[in-house]
Amino acid sequence: MTLQEQLADDRRLVAEAVRALSRRTRFPIAFGGLIENGTARMSAFFGNHTDSLDGLAVRPERGLGGRAMIEMRPRMTGDYRTARQITHDYDGYILGEGIGTLIAAPIVVDGKPRGVLYGGAWGRWNIGGVAAAPAVRVADEVAAELSVRDETRRRLSxxxxxxxxxxxxxxxxxxxxxxxxxxxxxxxxxxxxxxxxxxxxxxxxxxxxxxxxxxxxxxxxxxxxxxxxxxxxxxxxxxxxxxxxxxxxxxxxxxxxxxxxxxxxxxxxxxxxxxxxxxxxxxxxxx
Structure with missing residues (x-):
């Protein structure tokens, strides 16, 4: 399997995870991507009403997802527009879709961030653990399979x-x-x-x-x-x-x-x- 085929295979995994996140939580919008050349490029989207999220690529430390990846724990906000604990590098994408509530669950493999999954909603929501916990479980499942794939590819190489x-x-x-x-x-x-x-x-x-x-x-x-x-x-x-x-x-x-x-x-x-x-x-x- 070539590197491009591996990338396509991993992107399909993310697409399945994005759908699972939306299904298991109450978030109507879900999207996510894996780190490629140092940046998490969003490759899968579900439930969005516009194409504003197209091309979103999140750098570690920047925005809600970047902070989640660096801290290797989920981050969330019930009012994205006024959130002070994050940088607002990606407001054009997030606010362009009209997202007010956002959670970012990092995909962590062997102690290193590999990507991020997002769940979002239009307007303000009280997120709480009800929606956060299943989002984290989906991210953990993706991480588990990526770990298996990494080891399999290493050995097969x-x-x-x-x-x-x-x-x-x-x-x-x-x-x-x-x-x-x-x-x-x-x-x-x-x-x-x-x-x-x-x-x-x-x-x-x-x-x-x-x-x-x-x-x-x-x-x-x-x-x-x-x-x-x-x-x-x-x-x-x-x-x-x-x-x-x-x-x-x-x-x-x-x-x-x-x-x-x-x-x-x-x-x-x-x-x-x-x-x-x-x-x-x-x-x-x-x-």
Whole structure:
């Protein structure tokens, strides 16, 4: 994936977050963007009545959003026009849309601001925590997925392209497997169905990389379906972790881990966990 494709993919994530923010809060207007070359460029808008917000790019420290990004906490005002705690660099955009009430929730990844989401309304509102809390949760969800994407891209950048021909080195293959197992663990901790679906797509792409330069299969692949949890524990077992270690990482009882492994082994017709891992890799169920 090129840098431009990554940027477009991340902008789609922001667009989904903007719609989610409007849906989960009482704000009729929502917009947001990620930091590009040091400036948060607004790339997604929802509910606006005019095109006044087009081209809005917020620098850290400037305006309500800039202050939120620098302080890495939400900032809000019930009367934007008279607000004294912020600079008014962007009045032409905000007041041009007629926004009187505004909240800015920063997107913070690994302790650094990556962008900002806004919720707004025409006229004055008493914002309070009722609307602020869900806005912050949406920003946190975006940050969580960006963190996963960053790590996935970092690890994949060290792998050879599928069209390059040579097989992955043992070190790269092991890192691929660790990345896959970690994604499974992260996905297990996320409740949002949309984010889980996107993570599942990344997992499939990682699993597909394990087939680079493999010889074509000469035997049919059995139609085996492992449950998500069976894949979770099998992916961790593939790294040599014990049942206790797997349970601690996935938040499961040791006996529950053993049950999932036994079920996976039965489906794979394997007598040991090692044999189960070998067959799962052979049939493309694990990288």
């Amino acid at each position: 060290g792998l050879q392209d599928a069209d390059a021909g040579p097989a992955l080195s043992p070190g790269h293959r092991e890192e691929l497997r660790e990345s896959y197992a970690e994604l499974r663990r992260i996905a297990a901790d996320i409740d949002d169905a949309d984010i889980r679906a996107r993570l599942a797509d990344v997992e499939r792409r990682l699993a597909a990389l394990s087939g680079i330069a493999q010889a074509p299969r000469t035997e049919p692949v059995p139609q085996i379906r492992l449950s998500p949890r069976e894949v979770d524990v099998l992916a961790r077992a593939a790294l040599g972790e014990t049942n206790a270690e797997i349970g601690a990482l996935l938040g499961l009882r040791e006996g529950t881990v053993k049950a999932y492994l036994s079920a996976a082994m039965a489906k794979l017709d394997a007598s040991t966990r090692h044999a189960a891992v070998v067959r799962a890799r052979k049939w493309g169920l694990l990288p």
